[in-house]
Amino acid sequence: MHVVATAGHVDHGKSTLVRVLTDTDPDRWAEERRRGMTIDLGYAWTKLPSGEWLAFVDVPGHERFVTNMLSGVGPVPAVMIVVAADEGWMPQSAEHLAAIDALGVRDGLLVVTRSDREDPETAIAEAQSEIVNTCLGEVEAVAVSGITGDGIPALRSALSRLVRRLPAPDDAAPVRLWVDRSFTIRGSGTVVTGTLPAGRVRVGDELLLAPGGARVRVRGLESLKERVDTVTAVARVAVNLRGVDKGAVTRGMALVTPEHWTITDQIDVRLRGIAAEVLPREPSLHIGSASTAVYVRPLGPDTARLTLASPLPLHIGDRAILRDPGSRRIAGLTVLDVCPPPIKRRGGGATMARELAGWPEVPDAQVLLSRHKLLRRADLVVMGCEPQGRPVAGDWLADPAHWESLRTDLTEAVAKHAANHPLDPGLTVDAARQQLGLPDRRLAEALVQPPLRLEAGRIVRPSQGPSLPPEVTEAVDRLRQDLERSPFQAPEASRLAQLRLTGRTLAAAARAGAVLRIADTVVLLPEAEAEAVRILGELRQPFTASEARRALDTSRRVVIPFLEFLDQRGHTVRVDGNSRRLKINK
Template identity: 30%
Template sequence: MKRFFTIGMAGHIDHGKTTLTKALTNVDTDRLKEEKERQISIELGFAPLYEDEEIQISVVDVPGHERFIRQMIAGVAGIDLVVLVVAADEGVMPQTREHLHILGLLGVQNGIVAITKIDRVEEEFIDLVKDDIFEELKGTVFEQSPYMLVDSLSLRGIDDLKNMITDTLKLLETRDIRGAFRLPIDQVFTIKGQGTVVRGTVYEGSIEEGQALMVMPKGLETRARQLQVHHQDAGHAYAGQRVAINLSGISKEDIERGDVLVSSEHFIITRTIDVSIKVAGDLDYIVKQRMPIKCHIGTAEVMGRIVFFDRNEMKDENSEILCQIRLDEEIVTKRGDRFILRRPSPQETIGGGWVIDPRGEKYRFGQKTIEELAKKKEGSPKERMMAAISEVKSLTLTELITRTSLDESELMPILSEAEEFLFYNGKEYTLSSIRDFIEEDIYDRMKDFHHDHPMKPGESKAALLQPMQKMYPKQLLEYVLEQAIESSLFCKRGQYIHLRNFKPHIPSNWEKRTDGLLEQLKSDGFKVKYISDYFTKAGIPKQLVPDIMRFLVEELVIAPLDDQYYWHCAHFRHAVEELKRRTGPEFEVGDAKEVLDLSRKYMIPFLERLDAMGITKRIENKRIWIEK
């Protein structure tokens, strides 16, 4: 299958990232008027770099000025490879170092160093710049990265750099396109005549035109009206691709950068995350307990506080720190997501790391909490498997391998031996605890339904499961329900599901009046009044009449002749038996009248009801009995 990658340009302001991007792609990513006037990248710029039958590569041009650090983090968080741009005439600069810190904290694994503007300096000076860069890159992800010498104006080395990028990415694994779709939004705008458009890098999963989506954490429902990849219409978009999505039924004011577009509600919305962080190094200020911070995660920037459990402050720590971030606003995240922490004032990158558990709770200060966080961080294979399934409720073996980074030889013994795992549908795994929870949820829903609708025989499977499909896969719900029916926890009556011991009944507060109504109806025999008169005399409110009448008909207590006249079923059965006994294979209306001694206002509806029920068949003026 075709694979999709996004690379980023990072480095100091005015070191030629945008010019290099244009040389590689022939696209000027400085599209804003302010950018043109100031010759500085303010927003993220995107361009297509390369495409063949195997891969498609996009470029993110990341702003380099310190003021635009937020945009830089938003752009780099979804990339697969970084080109670190260093100008030959200036060498490593402050923003080069800050970008290096952030790239390392975000866990970027693949890099190429591009030394630009080489036509401006002598060859001997380039060697000095390379030595300077080499020293700066020691201990960073770029320490072993290859160097490329380029000049974006003369195009020297551009083709070689492009080939190196392509060759490097062809060796990488692509992102997971099998899971639920997730796209952190980094741009929102409107197009006249089209409406709201969002743009971002697909973190995981895939999307197709027309697909139902949700904007989280706001919980807004929408639909992908149209997709574009680099200004070209696309029916699908996959993990690793830059995509613009035209959303229906939603305004630009409803969405903002930092929101996440998802295809499933299984993603976790949270304000408290357990994390593992590393300090950026060379901090100017001490980071104190519960100090306000800015957390950059995905494309979101959220204020919050850092909470330590084994210290009250930190500075220049080399080791990993297990702690917690308590945010002022909700975010969408999952285990393994990377983030950056910055001091809001004075501005400084504090550190960064990854999410251990998006469902953080309040813990006591002390070593015991650190030990628990360490266990949660490491996570045994079994715990990682359970956490992966808990997140989306159901996974195939392939999806488990992808999400846990465990191979099949590690997974299968646990799946086959541990009672916590449940194989169903011939291809998917869930947890016994999830099965039990769904079963309990269905039971509670059925119990509430019986309480609210005691006269109904039950609820249809579709109506019962539909509200739960926002939380669980449909196939899993159907499996749990069928298993519960087989074990007689629930029963199926025609198309209806009901609790094992449930029987439809008249509500207790109206049961006595309904019994009186039936006694009167039975007493009147064949010569009944309008059915509405019986309900009125019994004192049953009009709003209850349709439900009680339907119940009595379905339970074969009363039988309709037409919309106005009803007989007690005992009389109806007696009339059919008597007519059948005293007539031959066929009869006319007069024969029936002689047998039952009924006036036309009862006789005609009665005979037409027999026809409708398939007991008789009318042929001209006669009716014949239909044998069953």
């Protein structure tokens, strides 16, 4: 199926033309038929000579219903612009064309109606001269009469040619179905309708109702009044929803694939057709069937930050319209960033303007990383951008220059911590994460590379021998004096306290290799390990703890944990419950 919107002035016979093409009246309300004008969106479809189905979204032409018109044009990939031969180009035609141009619609057809009343050539020439200057460019023109039927076969052929020119939709894209109607069917529940521009919807799918965020299930699908199990873009579709009341769904909401869209109330945009500084401060933003007030903060000549009164599900590269309800001026925009960083300091807006000025029309992952510095792959997906490059940690991607800068900052932070806290074993990973402003502990760990190393949750500098404060070095020297004659007579806890070798001081001395800490209160000199192995090697093997105690001239308080330490170090091995022997390494 293909979908086109019919746009034009209120008196140009759009609805009559659609009725002739489809044998269906797109004007659904009695008020529309009574007044002879389209007020709300109308829907109809027909089978083309090519065998393809074409659906029409008939939009209002009167200036009082421009919001409804934009709701119909927004999601549709092609347009049929209708002009009357006896009236020609009208101000409302110009407003419709401006909206079509702002949305970037590139495929269309010009239809001049009422050819039975006036020679259509003048109206065709006038309309084409207006259209050619927009993104539609040169369009085919057909003259018809809804009264006599003249030109209708030619119009059907022209519509066939139009749909053949349309680019193939991406049926693997995430779904965003803008709701243009919501109603209840007895026995079925809530039904919403909309134009599916990309993606695929299946019965049983779980979708997100944005912006509220409610999870809903697709209970049933209809397209062209036929029940189907799957609908593929582009198509008009009616979706029967489970899990939501009709009152909770209104025009302008959207059914979206979960975890694939950013529901945001602040965006950075590039403007077209109007300078940022002359925009009204609070115009209306239109995208899909949605309309919301926005606050405009100009950044550069063609860039601005918009704050939305109501959040919307958006992607980078989305095209939308800003409209001033007072002056009826229309500007087009392209979304550059759906999660822009805050403007924190004076002059920040100008800095961002210079940054955005160099961006392409649709930024890619590398451009976004240059701005955000760190992003998860999932962040890029919901922003509508294809992730690129290898993660630096977990699923985190980093701007290369920023990542190298973080490495330098980490080295400096570790050195500063060591200088300010010499008794600490190193900077904790969590402290490093906070100092560097990292969102994930894994990033701090991934930044550690030689000469830094990670030990027990701390980031330490390379070992360069003992580097202790003078008071700790003095305490170790006094310990050495105590153990000079009896190297295995470890001092009691009271003596360690007198020496001030306790807590962080003792731990720092042990890390620096200045002492050998066997247990909490069993402290010897570093050379005691090798000397003990030499002495125990002279004993008859195997030997008992008592024999070792006598040989080392120490106490049971010391020898038991010391022998267990030697076991752990691989110097000795147990023979039975009472004895061990020196391990012989071959």
